[in-house]
Amino acid sequence: MMKAAVLHKNGDPTTPAVLSVEEVEVPVAGDGEMLIKVSAASINPVDYKLFMGDFPGKKDGLTGLDVSGVVETIGPGCDTSLKPGDAIYADAAKTMGSFAEFVRVQAVAVSPKPKNIDFREAAALPLAGLTALQGLVTHGGLQTGGRVAILGGSGGVGSLAVQMAKALGAGHVIATGSSVEFIKGLGADTVINYREANVVDELKGADLDLVFDTVGGIEGWTAAQGGLKKGGKFISIVGDGGGLPGMIPGILWRKFMSNFGYPAYSIFLTDTSAPAVAADMAKITEMVEAGKVKPVLDERVFELTTESVHEMVKASMSHRTKGKLVLTVSK
Numbered sequence: 001m002m003k004a005a006v007l008h009k010n011g012d013p014t015t016p017a018v019l020s021v022e023e024v025e026v027p028v029a030g031d032g033e034m035l036i037k038v039s040a041a042s043i044n045p046v047d048y049k050l051f052m053g054d055f056p057g058k059k060d061g062l063t064g065l066d067v068s069g070v071v072e073t074i075g076p077g078c079d080t081s082l083k084p085g086d087a088i089y090a091d092a093a094k095t096m097g098s099f100a101e102f103v104r105v106q107a108v109a110v111s112p113k114p115k116n117i118d119f120r121e122a123a124a125l126p127l128a129g130l131t132a133l134q135g136l137v138t139h140g141g142l143q144t145g146g147r148v149a150i151l152g153g154s155g156g157v158g159s160l161a162v163q164m165a166k167a168l169g170a171g172h173v174i175a176t177g178s179s180v181e182f183i184k185g186l187g188a189d190t191v192i193n194y195r196e197a198n199v200v201d202e203l204k205g206a207d208l209d210l211v212f213d214t215v216g217g218i219e220g221w222t223a224a225q226g227g228l229k230k231g232g233k234f235i236s237i238v239g240d241g242g243g244l245p246g247m248i249p250g251i252l253w254r255k256f257m258s259n260f261g262y263p264a265y266s267i268f269l270t271d272t273s274a275p276a277v278a279a280d281m282a283k284i285t286e287m288v289e290a291g292k293v294k295p296v297l298d299e300r301v302f303e304l305t306t307e308s309v310h311e312m313v314k315a316s317m318s319h320r321t322k323g324k325l326v327l328t329v330s331k
Helices: 045-052 119-123 126-139 156-167 180-186 199-203 218-227 244-260 276-289 306-317
Strands: 002-007 019-024 033-042 066-074 087-091 102-106 110-112 147-151 172-176 190-192 208-213 228-236 264-267 326-328
Touching (some): 019 306, 066 102, 087 119, 087 126, 126 208, 126 228, 126 276, 147 156, 156 180, 199 218
Parallel strands (some): 228 264
Antiparallel strands (some): 066 087
16 A cells, blocks of 8 residues: 545645545556656646646546656566666656655656756656746747747746756747746846836847747737747747636637737647657756756645645645745655
């Protein structure tokens, strides 16, 4: 048996009736899967949206998408050089269940843990790192010397995107956020403090190739219209926030307006399928081990108890974090 955070039904994930830590059976690695002994896991906004039912696809069961730990067993059909006892980090989006002492993960999404970071830092990387990289490169088409604005430079995805943009050779990186010195320390050339300045005014005439929106809402889209050069792209991971049904009208309207001189608009879900996930995880590891990207962790510490998991979810729902919120499972 093992301890795991279990979703009982969609609803308020800060209540035991919806989400609680319980004793459950240890999962078994299936075909093409590994069983991981969890050291740490991190929460993403999509987690609590799934818990609440804002996004379809998760009504009950084990929870959590990001994991770091040690390979416990390797299932049949795994083409891997990893072996039991190896330190890893992985994206568990296809199987879920990283808020637990053990989790099964598709083998293609498992990578050796970067040697220069610890397990808590590694747990902050998978989904946020994949999202940042795919937003900048796969969808944003960022080129060496390009000019990019990252809306939300201190969050889990934004803090990695700022560093990755510089690592990928961006010529000028603008980021928004109230933690100005912190974001500058990540490598941003210019930081716009949205509490003291109007983002729309500050981005006007910025001649940007890309605006990568990790915040959501109409203001970022409005600011992009004055900040992007002709042919520039607006890439979002959140739309207007909230549930999927509420996001669709705004997405459709912006895509429609893109045909009439407004910036090209795109919103995407992170690709965690093979072979993209393996190649992208390898690129993330390369940047981390080269010292060009370092995961940023929120200073709060959470443990695998019902009360602590609820506190972690509340913190994530507040949208007031500096870096990633990490759950420590084993030390």
